[in-house]
Amino acid sequence: MSQQPVQTVSGKLILLIKAGYWLALLIIAAMVAASFVLLQQTMATQQHNNTLLDIVGTQKTLSQRIVSLPAQRAPPRATSSQRWSAR
DSSP, X not given: OOHHHXXXXXXXXXXXXXXXXXHHHHHHHXXXXXXXXXXXXXXXXXXXXXXXXXXXXXXXXXXXXXXXXXHHHSOOOOOHHHHHHHX
């Protein structure tokens, strides 16, 4: 008769350990899923930032070309020594 309560206690202990195991496994799986989602969002944000930086670089290059175009097409200016000798 004294063995019955020992088996019941050990059976409850085994069930408690199994429940703890499954709970821990569930928590780990949730953490893995959450980190996957966060990494995907971070990578998407970085891709978007990379695209914006490419656009900014292209605009900078184009604006520099626009600024340099008038200087390339303008006739050369006379230097101050050439102006004095022309008088």
